[in-house]
Amino acid sequence: MSSCPTRHRLTDLASCGAIRAAGRSILVHPRMPGARVLDAARLHVTEGARLVQARGTIQDIRRRIAGAFTVRTGALLDDALVLATLYATVARQPLLRVRLERIVTDSCRKFHVDHVGLRLLCAYLGPGVQWTADDGATIGQAETGAVVLLKGRRFPNWTEEHGVLHRSPPLSALPVTERMRLLLTVDAADACGGADDGPVTVAA
Template sequence: MAAAAAALFRGAWTSKQIKAGHRLEDLQSGQVNIVHVIRRQPAVQDVPAAQLLTNQQGRQAVIDLRRDPEAAVAYLLESVQHTQLQQQLQADLLQAAQCISSLRQVDHVRAKLECITKQSCPQWHADTVGVRMLCTYAGPGTWYVENKHVTRHLSPWTGSASIAAVDERCAAQAGPGDLLFLKGNLSRGMAGAGAVHKSPGVAGECDARLLLTVDDACCSG
């Protein structure tokens, strides 16, 4: 039984066919668990993140795409101090929300905008969500690694997977303004093979990050 489970694990959970893409259309592929959309750097990249928000704790909202999503977006962006950034955030929020809604067949998404002054997730991990989008507008971006550079361990007792090793030499980092879509362990076909990533090191307010997160956590269960 253990041997059969291990064989299934190697085939379905650590498949070398699971890879990263760079186009939004790649999200539709069952062989892609990371989509890194590289974009022109934002106009505010040299502005300290702490100066871009009046509310340093940021805001979180659930966006209902069936009715007046703009109201929730407006609430989320009220504390943004830069007009051009506010416009870019609004466009990115709605685009990410529509992508996740279409991929996961959900009407609601969760969005969070925050100023981060510490390394919030220092360990390599995969999220327990369907899909999560991360975009850093100021400060260092999220690190990620393709599935072929990750070794996972399957528990013979629980059948759950854990990350055993990551070849950090092959890690990549999202740049300022890049859209990073990460399929989690709850995404269809990704059981145990969710995108592996971690947050970058942050040296206090001088190196703080302005981070937008959009995901289906409010619908994942």
């Protein structure tokens, strides 16, 4: 695995672009968002919508979902769009789907590979994604705040040989007070399900 040197700004995309190399299926950049972003994330899970989702360019997405954030949670939106911009550059995709979701139950329990090209994941709160390259004999897990880039089956020249399986961390195994995640997912606009959810979704 390689690290991506982006924290709150796009300072160097070269290392992140390494995810495109043949034989590389996952890239993890450990980071801890700043205090303003973390405070905004905590406020969002108590005051904001359960799901915020939109498709389009970065500018389109900002315009469409800005109303789902307040002055107190705007730092979360800004950070999410920084990561979306990073994804757009690395994936070479001008049209995106950005999804920010509060998760309180187990989801995607089984290790799998997504039917997408490239996916970015970041758990602002709660545990990050788990992955395995040996059918579960060893399991890695991203830390809270880490940025993860994962190749899916639709990535050009993807093969089973180099595929890395991933899953959502099982929240039911955690203490009740820790069974919550705030997860950012960024895909190409035509990712599975993306064509059917309309231009913007804000769900309480």
